[in-house]
Amino acid sequence: MVDTMLLVIGAVLVLGIFPCLPQSKDFFSKSGLTDTRRSLLGLCIFTFGGMIASVWTIIIKNDLEATGATQSCTSAGCSALIGDYNWNTMPIIGIEWGLMGLLAFTILGLIALSLFLDESNSSWVHSWINAGTIISGAGLVPVAWLVSVELFLHEDAVIICPFCTLAHIAAVLTFVLFFILRKKHDNGSWNT
Amino acid sequence: MMNKVRRNRNLMTDEDGDARITALFGIFAALTLMAGLMVINSVPVEIGPEEGFLAPNITAPAHMPGGSWGDDYVLYDHIDRDWESGMSGKYFLIQFIDTDCGHCWSEGEEMSGLYNDYSEYVDFVSVAISLGNPGWVSSKEEIAGFQEKGNYVGCNSDSNCQDRPGEVHPWIYVDTRSDTEQSDWEVGSTPFAVILDPSGHVIWNMGAHYQQEGLPEAMYRLIGSNLGGE
Numbered sequence: 001m002v003d004t005m006l007l008v009i010g011a012v013l014v015l016g017i018f019p020c021l022p023q024s025k026d027f028f029s030k031s032g033l034t035d036t037r038r039s040l041l042g043l044c045i046f047t048f049g050g051m052i053a054s055v056w057t058i059i060i061k062n063d064l065e066a067t068g069a070t071q072s073c074t075s076a077g078c079s080a081l082i083g084d085y086n087w088n089t090m091p092i093i094g095i096e097w098g099l100m101g102l103l104a105f106t107i108l109g110l111i112a113l114s115l116f117l118d119e120s121n122s123s124w125v126h127s128w129i130n131a132g133t134i135i136s137g138a139g140l141v142p143v144a145w146l147v148s149v150e151l152f153l154h155e156d157a158v159i160i161c162p163f164c165t166l167a168h169i170a171a172v173l174t175f176v177l178f179f180i181l182r183k184k185h186d187n188g189s190w191n192t
Numbered sequence: 193m194m195n196k197v198r199r200n201r202n203l204m205t206d207e208d209g210d211a212r213i214t215a216l217f218g219i220f221a222a223l224t225l226m227a228g229l230m231v232i233n234s235v236p237v238e239i240g241p242e243e244g245f246l247a248p249n250i251t252a253p254a255h256m257p258g259g260s261w262g263d264d265y266v267l268y269d270h271i272d273r274d275w276e277s278g279m280s281g282k283y284f285l286i287q288f289i290d291t292d293c294g295h296c297w298s299e300g301e302e303m304s305g306l307y308n309d310y311s312e313y314v315d316f317v318s319v320a321i322s323l324g325n326p327g328w329v330s331s332k333e334e335i336a337g338f339q340e341k342g343n344y345v346g347c348n349s350d351s352n353c354q355d356r357p358g359e360v361h362p363w364i365y366v367d368t369r370s371d372t373e374q375s376d377w378e379v380g381s382t383p384f385a386v387i388l389d390p391s392g393h394v395i396w397n398m399g400a401h402y403q404q405e406g407l408p409e410a411m412y413r414l415i416g417s418n419l420g421g422e
Contacts, residue, residue, distance in 0.1 A: 066237035113218045124212075
């Protein structure tokens with residue numbers, strides 16, 4: 001059985017891809033959105049999807065901690081990875097990965113939404129795009145590690161936690177869009 | 193002219209700020225939605241040392257006789273959350289001690305006896321805490337000495353740990369002197385003991401049976417009598 005929330009978050013991420021596609025240009029031109037702002041809209045949706053996925057892993061972890069079982073995820077990977085203190089805790093800092101993801105996507109969402117709402121290519125835009133690119137790029141390091149846990153490091157590998165995977169996909173898509181937008185700003189085609 | 197230019201730039205800056213403030217409100221709205229999701233999906237579970245409640249977790253460095261202080265012992269990693277009455281599974285005896293406390297010192301023998309009788313059915317965990325009484329200074333070495341009956345002066349205030357009554361305690365000792373376990377478990381004095389069923393729920397709290405039922409009697413009533421007598 002596929003969890004309903006898995007479909008919801010998946011749909012949010014797919015929805016975020018739509019405004020980034022060239023084929024959606026006509027649809028959004030009626031609303032007066034330029035290519036850049038369409039990408040920014042997609043970026044906002046990706047970060048929102050990442051936030052939901054992260055929160056859902058926190059919910060799963062709380063369920064598992066409180067009762068040992070969860071109805072929020074039927075996949076065995078959830079309890080094996082999210083329910084395991086060692087795998088679900090960030091080294092050194094010691095906070096759970098879901099909370100870390102929520103924090104990161106909140107910051108990236110704030111940047112994305114600010115850029116989306118700004119229509120005048122203000123002076124702060126460049127530094128905020130850079131910040132978004134750096135933060136989302138840095139986020140790929142833990143994503144790579146968490147994916148390797150699922151594929152190689154866990155004692156039951158290969159074991160997939162679907163909600164974690166959606167959060168990882170959101171993180172990668174966010175970085176890719178920030179990277180594209182940064183290049184766009186650097187070569188002077190921001191307002192197109 | 194200069195002032196005019198500067199005024200215009202300030203006006204631009206204010207407009208810029210507006211987008212970010214609006215975005216901030218948008219993010220607050222998204223976070224509120226996330227918080228709502230968590231509240232709606234939260235599972236109400238009563239956690240505490242009271243009988244019937246799920247026991248608070250314990251996460252602290254662990255020690256076994258002959259070894260060194262190693263990885264954290266995590267109580268919740270050992271409980272079987274799917275356990276139900278009638279199923280097989282190991283119970284838990286969580287004993288809180290302060291290695292300088294005289295009653296904990298003398299209870300060492302009783303604990304050895306209980307371990308000999310019930311270790312097949314019960315996981316024993318001794319949790320070393322610090323009551324903070326004047327002159328009671330504990331350390332990892334002292335806790336290990338108390339457990340192993342090692343040659344260390346300081347147990348029971350100023351006794352040599354090797355003189356502790358009872359045998360070497362071959363179960364896990366954890367050091368929670370600097371953590372919050374003491375308050376989570378509402379430990380006011382030591383020794384203090386709690387018995388958990390295999391699912392981690394408290395089935396006996398020493399404080400609730402003060403001067404009515406001791407630990408050996410409770411162990412027999414809750415576990416031993418179900419095994420055909422111990």
